[in-house]
Amino acid sequence: MRFEEVNGNIFYNGDCIMGAQEHIPDNSVDLIITDPPYGINGDRLHQHYNRDETFVVGGYVEVPAAGYGEFSLNWIREAKRILRPGGSIYIVSGYTNLYHILHALRETGLTEVNHIIWKYNFGVYTSRKYVSSHYHILYYEKPGAERRFNLESRYGVGEKAPDNGSPNYRDREDVWCINREYKPGQVKNKNELPTELLIKMLQYSSNEGDLVCDMFLGGFSTARTAIGLNRRATGFELSESIFDLRVKELRDTRPGCLLPSLRTPRIEGPENRGRPWTESDRKTLVSRFTRLTESGSTKKAAVERLGRELGRGRWSIEKMLKREGIRRSGRQSRTENEESGPGRQTRADQGQH
Numbered sequence: 001m002r003f004e005e006v007n008g009n010i011f012y013n014g015d016c017i018m019g020a021q022e023h024i025p026d027n028s029v030d031l032i033i034t035d036p037p038y039g040i041n042g043d044r045l046h047q048h049y050n051r052d053e054t055f056v057v058g059g060y061v062e063v064p065a066a067g068y069g070e071f072s073l074n075w076i077r078e079a080k081r082i083l084r085p086g087g088s089i090y091i092v093s094g095y096t097n098l099y100h101i102l103h104a105l106r107e108t109g110l111t112e113v114n115h116i117i118w119k120y121n122f123g124v125y126t127s128r129k130y131v132s133s134h135y136h137i138l139y140y141e142k143p144g145a146e147r148r149f150n151l152e153s154r155y156g157v158g159e160k161a162p163d164n165g166s167p168n169y170r171d172r173e174d175v176w177c178i179n180r181e182y183k184p185g186q187v188k189n190k191n192e193l194p195t196e197l198l199i200k201m202l203q204y205s206s207n208e209g210d211l212v213c214d215m216f217l218g219g220f221s222t223a224r225t226a227i228g229l230n231r232r233a234t235g236f237e238l239s240e241s242i243f244d245l246r247v248k249e250l251r252d253t254r255p256g257c258l259l260p261s262l263r264t265p266r267i268e269g270p271e272n273r274g275r276p277w278t279e280s281d282r283k284t285l286v287s288r289f290t291r292l293t294e295s296g297s298t299k300k301a302a303v304e305r306l307g308r309e310l311g312r313g314r315w316s317i318e319k320m321l322k323r324e325g326i327r328r329s330g331r332q333s334r335t336e337n338e339e340s341g342p343g344r345q346t347r348a349d350q351g352q353h
């Protein structure tokens, strides 16, 4: 299968099912964001939208509606294989073939996290029924490890909007109103996903350096945004004409170029919140806690004091003490401690606040 390398990122010109089988190892991808062909004659979609196709790149490969169920099962099976345990997948889907995708997700054992509705502008105009102006975004995870979710990547949980509401809460509601990009006179792909939508998924579900895969690259919008946010990217596009044009454009995307445009969330709280616990942090916690409780301090007072000393929240201290096998008395239970003792730090530990 033909491939091109752009800044160390590899993209394949070919079928994603065969391509993933040949080139992407098991459990190697942190995040998949993808927008499969809709199986509704997407190659003629402009007729629905009554759009001027002058600037739309030709070559879009559609999947016949009759084979959509089997096609979905095959590519989602591959997506699950390449995703690491705890990795996330976002699939954008219209409603016509949604049930095939939901069925395939269930069959392959990926687990639902959220069913998001993306409301966009420029819906399909109708006069005898409601105007259709949403897509479904199926946000699932591969079981087996703690999923990354960067709670405060965009808004701190303590931030307040001018009307006293919480921007963090609002940003995490499962209905997203994000407009499509209007690009008069510029080359575009059919159904190109807006950068704003992609940035949101990438910020919540990946970190810099993570590997992000798009099974259906189309206009390479996922890859472009991922690289712009300093993630690594890979993926597949079957159409030769789209692939050649978009790979060429991608060479102009400087890694990290979108980072300066991100807002800085205002995060209040303990200074070490979010930092992984080291072995030495854990040893200090256990010995200080034991000493404090043995010298008469209550558990509550000891936890509060250690929170201040170690720059961590109460919940984090309590959870780590439990993991280290500390019982209410302050004594360490040998068996529990041996099970979760030093050297047994899991991905879940690293995500604790």
Ligand SMILES: C[S@@+](CC[C@H](N)C(=O)[O-])C[C@H]1O[C@@H](n2cnc3c(N)ncnc32)[C@H](O)[C@@H]1O
Residues within 6 Å of the ligand: 014, 015, 016, 017, 034, 035, 036, 037, 038, 059, 060, 061, 062, 063, 189, 190, 191, 192, 193, 215, 216, 217, 218, 219, 220, 221, 222, 236, 237, 238, 239, 242
């Ligand atoms: C809905 S578009 C993706 C749009 C893309 N997310 C964007 O923002 O531009 C789906 C793309 O999948 C491609 N495609 C169709 N079948 C494919 C397959 N089996 N493997 C890889 N790509 C395929 C189509 O040519 C089309 O470009």
